[in-house]
Amino acid sequence: SIRTIRDFVEGPSLLHPIIQAANNFAQDGTGAQVSRLWLDNVTTTTLHFAPCGSSNTSKVTVGKGTLDFTKGDYLVTAQMNYPQMTQLKPSAVLNSQSRGLTTLDPGDTKAVAFLSYSEKLLAGAWRFLTYFGRDSMITALLMEPILSQGNGSAMEAVLGAVLERINRTDGMVCHEETIGDYATFVNMQLGINNSDLGCTYGAIDSSYYLPVLMQRYFVQSPVGQQRWAKFSKTPAGSIDTHNQGLTWGDLALRNAEYIMSKTAAFVTDQTKENLLHLEADQPVGEWRDSFYGIGGGRIPYDVNTALAPAALRSIATLARSGIYPMEKKWSKLADTYAKVWEDKTLQFFQVTIPQQEAQSRIEQYSNRTTFAMPDNPQAIDSDVVFHAVSLDGYDNLTKVEVMNTDDCFRHFLLNTTNDAQLTSFVNQTASNVRRTFPAGLMTGASMVVANPAYGLNPVYAQNWTTGAYHGTVVWSWPLAMMAKGLELQMARCDGSASAPAFCYDSSVYDNVKVAYNTLWDSIDTNSKEVAGEVWSWLYKNGQFQVMPLGVMPPPPGVGGQTESDIRQLWSLAFMAVKRNLSYK
Template sequence: IAATGDPALTGLSEAELLNDRAAADPAARNALRFLSYREKFLAGSWRFNTYFGRDTLMSVRLLMPALQPGAIEAGLNAVLARLDRDGEVAHEEALSEFALLERGAKGEASDAATLDYAMVDDDYMLAPVAASYLLERGDAAAARAYLARAVVSEAQPGARDPAGALLVRNLRFVLKSAGPFAASPTTAKLIALKPGRQAGQWRDSNEGLGGGRYAYDVNAVFVPAALDAAARLAASGLLDPYLTPDDRKALADAARMARVWRDQAPSRFRVTMPADRARSAIKGYAATLGIPAEPALATLGRTPLVYHAIALDALGKPVPILHSDEGFALLFTRPAPADLDVMVQSIMRPFPAGLMTDIGLVVANAALASPKLQADFTPAKYHGAVVWSWQQALLASGLERQLARDDLPPPTRARLRTAQAELWRVIKVGREVQNSELWSWAFADGRYQVVAFGAGKQDVDESNAAQLWSTVYLAVQPPAN
């Protein structure tokens, strides 16, 4: 029994949360129900139990095939209610006594939630996630009804606006912030981390981007996806009641802006390394970790190794870390077949040439980087060579989405099918820990073995608690064949 002086949240029952497509996983269902409320979804327990914008948006998108419409709308509304006046998405909120302390330090006598807008990825997630819900169900009447319903603001107490008006507010931010690069595509006009910050997307530890300032996922995936969503939403007519003449003019240019970003941004992260140099680096890195290099080297051949860097540094130089964020591109964009081949190959090669191990997909691989960066991306680092449950679900969803296309040549489709089968093989191996946030590994007796996450990390206990992200397998199902 717990007592609190704070207003109670309104829980969503399992029937209100999940449709008949959801997997029959009692532990994941219970975790999701514990973390899901009409007012918001909670990022995780026991330590957080509060709203996180990115966690909400990505979980809603990955769970969308298994969620009831009301649950999807609850997640979207939580994000819309916390937009700032410029349309930025709130990353995190501080509540209750913590809010009292934060506001008291500023001379304010209030316990109203304080909101953090430090992240840059969530600002560009809202539009594509909302577009997936509003445009891909084929129910325009229901979409219009949702957009017309009022959302009570948490960022501006007392304000009530239609969901459609709030979504347009975010689209204004997207168009304005993406405009400089679309007008003159130079690296300096990409979306950077905010000044003074070392993190700005899901790899939110200080070392998560290896010192990078321009994240791959933000610039190569989310900004063009947000612009494309803006163009599609405008063309649908769903937003007409909420647009000003200036909005209509700006949205008329969204499709062109999206093309510029798609054509110009990803190539800045593309790295080509000569085969001999790559083989030497991978062999040396494997030795430092005490793992065999031969399976990885056997997949390289004699052609150059091509991949996308995890980020660009302040001077526009690629940070040479192989990473799992290609999964975002597979889920949110429509890459050309040649680009799909590069993405899938860079992910699916055996570690440390790629990201695949026998116990899961690691989220970062520093084999091609300096010894300094390698020390920051070990299997004992929060965003290092560790397995994150939701990133595997992201890749599974992305592969499924790409395989639904009808414009892929047979060799590319075959590579996607092979990747899908191998991914599900390692997901099944990790079933015992899939409801953890992340896990690490050790190599012993000739094989990879799952171990608890590195000792000393403050989030060790969190990996064994209820996590919103780790419930996404309710909606991500292995292919029937």
């Protein structure tokens, strides 16, 4: 299975005899085939390799557990008798207003359709061809304007897949499913003789996206408003048998109960201890889920300052709309919780570095790194402010002082009302986006997701590199979310009495506008890259040059390099997220 291959490539490269020994090799004239009976003793996979083309030199021969190919062209076919899902056609993935994209953007339209089924959306090809809760919900939030709605739609495929896999005991959302032959293999290690689906629930962020997506669809969409009554009564357990006897509506309630419970302590007492922590037995737990992603931090920035308050705001709205009929009190209580989380969490993560000190730090950083970069301390024209990517990290780091793109969650998901805080926050985001790395986040390859230049500990330069999966590299979907988030904040400046104060501070508003256009210019310049997952860069001859992540050396302590998916579901967001020319 793909999961077995992924574990081999990204893990310790172990071959399990129970899997490898079951491969059968057979000669077929000048071609050959490899077949294998799965561990369920029912399913069979067969790969057939046949010479093709005008050349007569192509030939494949069977060795001892190997196939040997001469130089030439081959036709490869694959067959298996595993139950298939219902593929959504390109026209069925998109809503009626957006079906013109099948002609205007055929490549990306085919890609999103390839990853879309009525049962679920798949996260990416080739490494993540299965359900990932976070990935599918972020995709749905970003692509909501163009995705199909209603029974059998892409939006309901996402929501149904998430609800079906919720942990009935505590209400957490499943991060990744384990299915097929790999599920049988994992179950065998546990002494379980079946192929039942398994789920991992270690990603704490996934649970907080669900109410937000539910609000967008079942409250804000005219189609979705008419669908909840029937959708919520769907019996659970057809895929995750642990949930038999419940409905999707029951599981949505369990998820909201989980969020209300987890966020209550901080509302009562705003201490670091009462912030949301990663699960005790998990080294990662949000989207930066690599070894150095959030520097070993136990308290992630994005979950606490954006996802939790956004989920609470949505729970309040859903309660007012009758989605949780037994919890009408949430219509006010969840809003009360949200206000505390909006206003009182940023202070725990804020990092402020005086201008001269900041200039000195990036000079020190340049001397520590092994790769070339611009020498631009003069780009720092004021104090540098950003928010640590996490708290309580490796190497006794109280704050993991890595500048990052996770401000985008707050801009995209929330409309906060604390004017002084909002003005400062949107201004520092804009400054960090528009400044060129290492002073800020911008490069010629577009906006990097992490900048460790301001951390004094040498581990910052060592661990967040151009070869690290969540290092000084560019991810596609944060570009889309940041671009849309800045646009949404500027859209609040409508001249009304309720417009935020930053709208009337020309220095701040203009800073945001410059950052928005700087970001979009970089997206347009790198448009050939944005459908992929992640890419890196080299700085040579005074310019940033795009490089595949897979060819860059990994950071110390990481066994092997990570290959970027050629097509990633959430990286197709630019089909829906477009530049607003009125801000140009």
